[in-house]
Amino acid sequence: MIELALRHAYADLELDLAFRSDARTLALYGDSGAGKTSVLNAIAGLLAPQSGRIAIDGEVLLDTARGVAVPVSRRRIGYVFQDGRLFPHLDVRRNLLYGVEGPHAQFAMMVELLGLGALLQRRPDGLSGGERQRVAIGRALLSDPRALLLDEPLTGLHAQARQQVLDHLRRLKRELRVFTVLVSHHADEVAALADEVVRIDAGRVVRQQPVAEFAARHARVIEAG
C-alpha cells in the first residue's frame, strides 16, 4: 500500500498531488512533463520535495512535517530508469549483483525469469535496448526492494523488444509479489500491467480508477496500440 502527498514547485511546473492505493501494480499515467517521473524520484529519494509524506506498507520514507527523510541508499526502492543506467564498466552479472547483500539466492531464478543466462559475461555496450532494460529490471529486483519503480520501461524499444520486455514484466508480476509503480504515457502498457491507474496532468491528480475502467475508457487507443 502506498500513501503519497507531495508539493514541489519547479520553474515550469508545480507538483501538488496526493493519492493512496492498495493496488499491487499502480500506474501513473499522463503526458510527458506532467510530473510522473518527479513522483518516482520523490519515492526513491532522488527528489527532496518542499513538503510531503510518502509511506509504503506503513513504513514512512518521507514526512517533511516530522523531519523524516530516509536516505536514498536505505529506502530499498528498486528503480528502473527510463535510460537503464547500467554501469558501463561492469558486466551483466556484476550489474545484476550490485545491489545484492549477502548470499544471492534469487540470482539464478531472476536470470531465468528474465532470460539473461546468455548475457552474463557481456558488458552493457554490447546489449540491445531490450536486453539492457531486462538487466535493469533484474538488477532492481535483486536488491530486495520494498517497491519497484518502472519509469517508461518500454520507451525507445522497437516493437519486438517492447513485446519481449512486456511479456517479462507480466511474468514477473505473476510470479513475484513486489509492489510496483509504473510510469507510462502509453495506455496499452498501463492496461497490460497495472491494477489501478492514477492519471496525472500538469502536476495534479485528475483521476484514480481501477484498470478495467481505464481500459474501457481507452479501448480504442489500446486496440490501435
Added chain:
Amino acid sequence: MSALAPDDWQALALSLRVGFLSVLVSLPFALALAWLMSRRRFPGRILLESLLFLPLILPPVVTGYALLALLGRHGPLGALLGEFGIVVAFRWTGAVIAAAVMGFPLLVLSVRVAFDNVDRRLEAAAETLGAGAWRRFATITLPLSLRGIVAGCVLAFARAFGEFGATISFVSNIPGETRTLPIAIYELLNAPGGMPGVHRLALVSLVVALGASTAAALVAGRAPWRRRPA
C-alpha cells in the same frame, strides 16, 4: 655517447624516486580535494581554488622559499617536526614535498575533470541500489574516472621529474641527497667540460618522459569498458 656515470645514475634514481613518491603521497589528497570540488558547493570554494593554483602561477623559486620558510628548521612547521626528530629541509624527503606541491594542482585539475565527466545519474542509480557514499565512490566514480586519474598522475610525475626551482630553493643541491636530474644538468651546464654529461642526462630525461607517457596511454587504452564487444 658514453654510458652513464655513477653520479648520473644517482641523480636519475633520485629523480625517479622523488617523482613516484610525490605522486603517491599527493594522490589521496588530490582525490579528496577533486571530489570535494566536483561534488560539493561550500563557502570558500573560490578561495580554495585560487590557493590550489598558486604553485602553477608563482615562480617556483618563490614556492621553494615559502616551503623553506614553513618547513625549514626555524619555520613554524619545521620546528614542530624537529621536535619529533623529523627534518625535511635539505633532505631528499624535502625534494619529494617540493615536487608534490608543484605537481598537486595538475593532479587535482585532471582528477576533478575526470570526476566531472562521470555520469551523476549512474551514481544515483547506485544509491538506489543501497550503495552508500564510499561504495559509490569506490565502485562507480573511481573506476569511471580512471583514465583521467592516470593522466593526472602522469602529468604530476612529469612535473615532479622535471622540478627544479622549488627543489633547489628548498633542499639545495646535495649530491646523493637532493641532486635530482634537472639540478645535475644545471650543474653540468655551469661546469667546464660538462656538455657531454648534459647531453647524456638530457637523453635520459627524454627516455623517461617518453616511457611515462607511453605507459599512461597504454593503461588508459586498456580500461576494460572501453573495449568494443567482439
